[in-house]
Amino acid sequence: MFWRKQKAAIAGFHPLHQALIFERGFAATHPAAEWSALAASLHRHAGLIRRSKWALPHRAIDVFLPLLAAVCEDLGPKGVLAVTADLRGIHVPAKSHPARDIPVRPPARSATETWSIDPWLRLHAGLRDGSGLDILVVDRQRLRRVTKRGSSGKTKIKRKTQLTQLIRVRRRLPRGVAGARPQVPPPAWIGVTLRDGERRSVLAAAKLPRLPQSADEQVDRILTVATETFRWTR
Amino acid sequence: MTPCAVTTGFFTLGKCGQMAVAGCPACGRAVCADHLADGGMCPECAAARRQFGHPAAAAAARRRAYRHRQAQYYGDAGYYSGFDDYDRAAFEPGAAAHQDYLDDGDDALVDS
Numbered sequence: 552m553f554w555r556k557q558k559a560a561i562a563g564f565h566p567l568h569q570a571l572i573f574e575r576g577f578a579a580t581h582p583a584a585e586w587s588a589l590a591a592s593l594h595r596h597a598g599l600i601r602r603s604k605w606a607l608p609h610r611a612i613d614v615f616l617p618l619l620a621a622v623c624e625d626l627g628p629k630g631v632l633a634v635t636a637d638l639r640g641i642h643v644p645a646k647s648h649p650a651r652d653i654p655v656r657p658p659a660r661s662a663t664e665t666w667s668i669d670p671w672l673r674l675h676a677g678l679r680d681g682s683g684l685d686i687l688v689v690d691r692q693r694l695r696r697v698t699k700r701g702s703s704g705k706t707k708i709k710r711k712t713q714l715t716q717l718i719r720v721r722r723r724l725p726r727g728v729a730g731a732r733p734q735v736p737p738p739a740w741i742g743v744t745l746r747d748g749e750r751r752s753v754l755a756a757a758k759l760p761r762l763p764q765s766a767d768e769q770v771d772r773i774l775t776v777a778t779e780t781f782r783w784t785r
Numbered sequence: 786m787t788p789c790a791v792t793t794g795f796f797t798l799g800k801c802g803q804m805a806v807a808g809c810p811a812c813g814r815a816v817c818a819d820h821l822a823d824g825g826m827c828p829e830c831a832a833a834r835r836q837f838g839h840p841a842a843a844a845a846a847r848r849r850a851y852r853h854r855q856a857q858y859y860g861d862a863g864y865y866s867g868f869d870d871y872d873r874a875a876f877e878p879g880a881a882a883h884q885d886y887l888d889d890g891d892d893a894l895v896d897s
């Protein structure tokens with residue numbers, strides 16, 4: 552039987568690890584101990600699985616795991632973390648909106664624009680200091696197809712894609728905590744909004760004009776936006 | 786009871802506070818059974834010596850690297866130095882270690 556050993560290994564993996572392999576994502580809510588069981592399982596993957604069909608999706612090990620470890624540190628014994636991870640990538644058909652026509656000027660004859668929206672990671676955690684933390688990361692792609700007639704009369708199609716990323720973090724401050732504006736302002740690429748209510752929320756958002764070029768940069772960007780919401784209660 | 790003085794948390798910092806069973810041979814802080822890292826050291830000291838056998842040592846290293854980066858990024862030295870003078874000392878030979886960590890209550894969750 553083919554792949555017998557690797558199949559057996561997968562059967563021993565954490566159920567969410569299996570979901571990452573076969574469905575490239577999952578939605579689940581657990582306390583820190585269960586998430587560290589998932590992390591331990593994921594760390595065994597590379598040593599046991601060779602078949603490329605069963606490879607872990609992009610971002611599972613080098614982006615998702617470090618974020619998971621960071622947030623779990625703050626959960627405390629009673630807190631839970633909800634994760635919705637969809638690591639299928641932006642190119643699955645369900646993530647694309649229908650193409651729509653956009654106005655053109657000669658020599659272009661027609662043009663369409665297609666948006667694809669990929670909310671690939673969503674975290675919601677109740678932290679031990681009593682605050683609620685939400686992190687959302689969304690990749691967005693704009694694809695423009697322009698049809699032109701060249702001087703020779705030949706029709707040409709030009710494609711241009713633009714990939715951007717939105718990182719949004721909301722922290723609901725602990726009950727009764729007002730927070731104070733940090734003395735050092737956030738970097739220009741992070742926008743901060745306060746929302747008052749029964750509990751105050753600090754919202755930090757960044758729109759990156761291009762995707763981070765490495766997993767480390769990706770993790771760093773997300774953590775930096777999240778950090779902004781914690782600087783209000785230093 | 787002597788509470789464990791190991792720093793926990795990532796965005797929110799606090800002391801572990803469980804009952805300590807030993808003192809770290811490198812820095813002397815009280816350490817509970819859950820936080821005894823390689824060589825009986827506290828996670829910070831183990832991490833400073835690149836001994837990552839205990840998950841808390843890896844977490845300590847991640848937290849320190851992250852705070853250091855953020856402080857540089859923001860040009861906000863306070864984000865690193867305020868984080869925990871005591872923990873930082875383990876990584877900076879020559880820096881004086883403050884002994885004030887035991888004064889923190891068990892539930893002192895400081896967002897330094």
Ligand SMILES: [Zn+2]
Pocket residue numbers: 809810811812813814826827828829830831875
């Ligand atoms: Zn120590």
Ligand SMILES: [Zn+2]
Pocket residue numbers: 789790791801802803816817818819820
């Ligand atoms: Zn401890």
